[in-house]
Amino acid sequence: MTDTQTLLETRPPSVATLFLERVAATPDAEAYRYPVPPQSGEGPDGWKSLTWADAARRVHAIAAGLIDLGVRPEERVAIAANTSVEWILADLGVLCAGAATTTVYPSTNAEETAFILADSGSRVLIAENAAQLDKALERRAELPELAHVVVIDAEDALDESGDGWILSLTELEKRGDAYLAQHPAAVTDAVAALTKDQLATLIYTSGTTGKPKGVRLPHDCWSYMARAIQAIDLLEPEDVQYLWLPLAHVFGKVLTAGQIAVGHITAVDGRVDKIIENLPVVQPTYMAAVPRIFEKVYNGVAAKARAGGAAKYRIFQWAADVAREYAKATQNSMRLTGVPSAPLGLRAQHALADKLVYGKLREAFGGRLRACVSGSAALAPEIGYFFAGAGIHILEGYGLTESSAASFVNPGENYRTGTVGKALPGLEVRIAEEDGEVLLRGPGIMQGYHGLPDKTAEVLEPDGWFHTGDIGELSPDGFLKITDRKKDLIKSSNGKYIAPAEVEGRFKAVCPFVSNVLVLGGGRSFCTALIALDEPSILDWAAEHGLAGRPYGEVVASEEVRVLMDGFVARLNEGLQRWEQIRRFRVLPRDLDVEHGDLTPSLKLKRPVVEREFAPLIDQMYAGSREA
Template sequence: MSDTQSLIEDRPPSVAHVFLERVTATPDAEAYRYPVPATTPGGSETWGSYTWREAGERVSAIAAGLMKLGIQPEERVALASSTRVDWILCDFGVLCSGAATTTVYPSTNTDETAYILSDSESRVLIAEDAAQLAKVREKRDELPRLAHVVVMEQADAVARSEDPEGWVLSLDELIRRGNAHLEEQPESVRDSVGTLRSDQLATLIYTSGTTGKPKGVRLPHECWSYMARAIAQTGLVNGEDVQYLWLPLAHVFGKVLTAGQVEVGHVTAVDGRVDKIIDNLPVVRPTYMAAVPRIFEKVYNGVAAKAKAGGAAKYKIFQWAAGVAREYGKVTQDNYRRTGVASAPAGLKAKHAVADRLVYAQLREAFGGRLRACVSGSAALAPDIGFFFSGAGIHILEGYGLTESSAASFVNPGEAYRTGTVGKPLPGTEVRIADDGEVLLRGPGIMQGYHGLPEKTAEVLESDGWFHTGDIGELSSDGYLRITDRKKDLIKTSGGKYIAPAEVEGQFKAVCPYVSNILVHGADRNFCTALIALDEPSLTQWASEHESLKDKPYEAVVASDEVRELIDGYVEQLNSGLQRWQRIKKFRILPRDLDIEHGELTPSLKVKRPVVEREFKHLIDEMYEGSRAA
């Protein structure tokens, strides 16, 4: 047995153990940073900080407070909040109390929030603010098991006369009760953690899913303790790192990052406000961060649009530099694969040095200037965008996993990363490719099953532990995995040709700086079409430079002949690099971008294809009018 494998197998029963071990090992080291609102009108926001000791005290008080409320082992405590430091501390508090966390996105509507709380039989809801509290007040009669609502924002924790007595309390009040309990029973939290079993339920995460009602994924304690150890064993992070964490913590990708951090002990700056990312990066100056591909696409499109707005000469320089970056990224990665050295020919190095001074250095500075690597997950990153960032010195390590596998099943291995792949399996995770190309996984990170849905569990989880991911992939001879598409999303044309829409969509995102989302269609049809949603800020900037469109509302701009002609040029550019049967023969530009509010995107920004196809069915029908189907 290797030392690495031994460390993975000899892990503690839960991540709650790992958390307490971290507090004991480095009590005075900095653990978390968080934004603090300005105290005076017009003042500046600052950043506060917790040491591991301070974080541990707050977690213990939350855990003891929940125990004082009568919460029993494995009973569910739901968390409905945006990403903030108290989300993390409350989650660890739930785990240390012996209870299990049910995660709820703050953007989830009232009906679905009530469904998740009811299906999970949650006893307590920890709500961020008055808006989250209002959702459960509206559905109070449907939630007889919900005994208490704890509100993070003190000012919003206002009980109404119609609320049951003691139903609403603030997080501060819960912590006060917890501290009082700890004065009476100082070892109660450590005793609770000491009784945790590895197979005990720790987290119930409801898949946002692209179809149907969300399913509760049951993840026991061993999933998170395994993830904590396995992430540390990859060597990708170390105790000196500063992580910038903004991803939704209700999503498994965000949550797994909290497990890796407590094992390694580095600093994490936490702020879930997406509109603050650009402002925060130069302040936080992270050494690594995780993101979904849409963020990198927006950065790339924003830089391209800014260059274009600077005039023809500036845009030409950017296009040249982007081409150099892609070539440099491909060549250096290929050479590293062959020789172990990320080298490039002298001529390319000289061009790269010039492009670095003109473009790449400013881009790296915008990310804080210290970024060693980014981890990208949740969806596929277009390879051309990945190679661009690689050549610009911002190394995007793609990874892969699902809610059902605790998020981090694969990740690219540091300097040996390969753009276009999701890297190698984490230590302790097994993979095999089924006869039909489906990726199967087995290991300590795999779920117990779907909550209350044994038939659904049996559809994806075999008796010997192999989990069917639903993704199609290929393994290289040295163990790198490439995901080609979702099994259910593969298109078969009426001519019998198979097409992976994600591959075509990714290529379009790399050539068109104005695209936000694109959906390729063509199943049982004799040609492919596309619905294209544009990025409003980028397109608005472009429109401001054209007299005929200047000052027009976005709806008029996006419907104009000029915009159709603009996008048509990029579609032609895309088609020039595709096989005949992959080419986009017709397209329609959507009147607005896809969003979470209309139910077209999941909270992790994945496109819900069935919803979009339903919403814009008239446009799809219009494109195929008069053509023959299978």
């Protein structure tokens, strides 16, 4: 039996068990770092640490507090909060109490929050602050099963009801400590009683259409994921992970399970606007992100070079081309010979570009970054090759909420940009012959959708095969390439199939100003695109081209920007088949975002929503054509 088989086959029934084992094995090792804003409100944040033993004390108190509140095995406790160390401790407390966590994005509105709380039957809500509490208060009459709300930041969250419905996290922990004084084995007994098939997490898919569905993930999903991540040696005990991803999303959640198995340090701060500031301070060796973050970094670096003048921008463009060529050469060499190498002349150019450009880029990431994992959506290959050539290795991965996030990931040194890597050990994969859909089977697959047996039957076969809805290709040596979502494939009126995500990814690599792009053309005779521009980048460009001081809306509506985009679309079309080419486009009057409902909280494009919102612009593009 191999070490990998041993890790998987001897996995405990739950991550709660793994957590107690981790605490026993390395109690004094650093587990978490978290920011502490200065008391003055000005200046950089300080950072504090928790050892595994420190974390365990708080986790036990939270778990015992929930038990004392009457929470019973598999009953749901919802968490509506931004990513923080308290989120992780609360989640572990829920699991160690034998209950199940319902995740709620803090950006979710009151109506949808109430739907999730009611549909899940959540007994307790752990809310970040008064703003999250207010969503529950607003709909309290619709939530008869919600017995308590626990507020993390409780300064402004006073319980005026007088019935003890609201309490602070500090009060919950004090209550737990008192309960443990009377019942010292309460938490360890609750963990020991867990079985692998008990519900651990109910994650509601943010959904690009319709109401969210609750994905039921039992304890065994997370225990398997933790051991599988440990088995592939992606992470080491000495690593420092920077975690900012939303923990309400399965991608962020799986990272917490992997950390417990490996035992490395995690620096936690969910404030996206602090990423650039935090990286040089935290100096992570490992970080996971969604493609939009890498796109914004790339666009920002390009904009900074452009602002430095024509010569500096030419150097950046040259260095970017060298990075891509170098990455492709070394990855191809690694695939063929097992050793990364490049021609002598290219190596010399790369060394010079490293001194001029790449070294500064790596310093911006903290200078110690060994690898990044990108998931949740497709990363444009040309952006991936750029970072790879610059020494920032982005290991693309793939998974869904229904498969506990991590199904595929690129192997460390042998990664291949443009693929999502190989299946985790213990996972079966096959490609459907009739339409190329990716099918998965293994311990990470969900039990089903909460209370929706018909929806479950649509995607989960009786023998365990899960239909992902993604179209993919599997190489002979097991590397998977996702080409598009099955439902997003466009079929033109001429009968040609187009993968919009692939075209959109290529445009993001060509145009440094783009924030989001939506390719259209289903049932039409040609393709069009809606283009949303990154505000800081396009305003910097505008200042250099006679449009200084004008607001974003006026800049993106200008003839100058239309001509600029026309040039980028022409460059895109050079590399596309005739039927894929963008014949017409419109620049949107605003960027797409979560607040307007254009993107999911994990920054996936809600295509139907955007198409409805900007239907007049789409109609304009097809006006006068045969199908208009």
